[in-house]
Amino acid sequence: MHMTSKLAKLGLFDAKVPRYTSYPTAPQFNADVGGAQMQAWVRSIAPGSQISLYLHIPFCRHLCWFCACRTQGTQSLSPVAGYLERLRTEIALLGQNLPHGVTLSRMHWGGGTPTLLSPDMIDELAAAITAVAPLAEGAEFSVEVDPKEIDSARVAALARAGMTRASIGVQDFDPEVQTTIGRLQGFDVTRDAAQLLRSAQITSLNADILFGLPHQDTARIATSVQKLLTLNPDRIALYGYAHVPWMARRQSMIPTESLPTPERRLKLFETAKQLFEWDGYQQIGIDHFAAPHDSLAIAARTGYLRRNFQGYTDDPADVLIGLGASAISRFPQGYAQNAAATSDYAKSIDAGRFAVSRGHAFSAEDQLRARIIEAIMCDFYVSYDDVIARFPQASGQIRQLLQNASERFGEMVQLTEDGLRIRQEAQALARIIARHFDAYALSGAGHATAI
Ligand code: SF4
Structure with a gap:
């Protein structure tokens, strides 16, 4: 056969x-884990140890149709300012419970669009974190960057905050594919963002690209991959587009008949994979590729690769704290997830409690x-x-x-x-x-x- x-x-x-x-996966989480459990798990972290931090910024200027992330569209920064105030309160609450001397081996700002924040907002958020848990020496600080939503002032603020790695959203460069998924982003915009980041000494670049998008065929994905490769990313995430309009209603804007069949999806993945490998990238797990010098490739070669909510990591820390609406923390004892709706999240934080609404004790x-x-x-x-x-x-x-x-x-x-x-x-x-x-x-x- x-x-x-x-x-x-x-x-x-x-x-x-x-x-x-x-x-277990997030659908198995239950309401037995709440704010009190989170507090106990935070207090049990070893003093002086290194942990990871994830910050969730659930706002975007424009909502792309393909995206299933929990995020809300906004044209103004005023809801963002209110949310950041809660985030700083949550960071302070973390600081009150964190044992002495804890530092960060990794920090990641994701969303949504973290680069929506103004330079002042970036400075304030970074200062609030440093006051509680500074970056350890050699720490990695990565930020998801929307190439349409970045400029030199924001890059300078992120560099001041210690950012070392940028994760650029690409998806696909083909105009018809972009129109159908509701995300228009010319190649020049992506290239300029990469140059801007590199000129600020943020030299480690990740890029996300999708297979299985509407109207994608092997020729189109090959062209998009070749364009992406001219930007020399250190890591690439090649995710399969998941069409789940019953969960992410925006996706109902995408006509089902424009989607490739599962058999074609396999061909699209194989086409992109082959091009990455021909260019010297090493496959990492099921859907990542990394240049041989990249720390993820080194971790994969030496057996230290780990799976986490962002995909793959070489982070050795066994505690990851997620802050912000819907963010998930992982402790040696279990998972704790914050309330997904920003209003529920805000209510708990305003009451001086961790905003955990569910989780799972291992x-x-x-x-x-x-x-x-x-x-x-x-x-x-x-x-x-x-x-x-x-x-x-x-x-x-x-x-x-x-x-x-x-x-x-x-x-x-x-x-x-x-x-x-x-x-x-x-x-x-x-x-x-x-x-x-x-x-x-x-x-x-x-x-x-x-x-
Ligand atoms: S792809 Fe990025 S910018 Fe578009 S809706 Fe999702 S998080 Fe927002």
């Missing part, structure tokens, strides 16, 4: 599975399965030694789980006495194989197809 048919038989073109940026079983799923998503390989070293009391269960997966996926995987490896030609099945280790029931409605 042809390989594509074998992948299809295992559900590649019709299974709806999570991207496993966390385990069981030992969760941690075991989370490690196996992370290894699949990062390395396409689960090492017995690695998992047994972390969970020595569960060695029998680990062997049984891998044995079951080997029986389920047959020739797509290779089970040896060292562990379970997904064959290179079958790596597109990673999310489906990860799903096999997920003990929770999935509705399927909230997830896009496996490719």
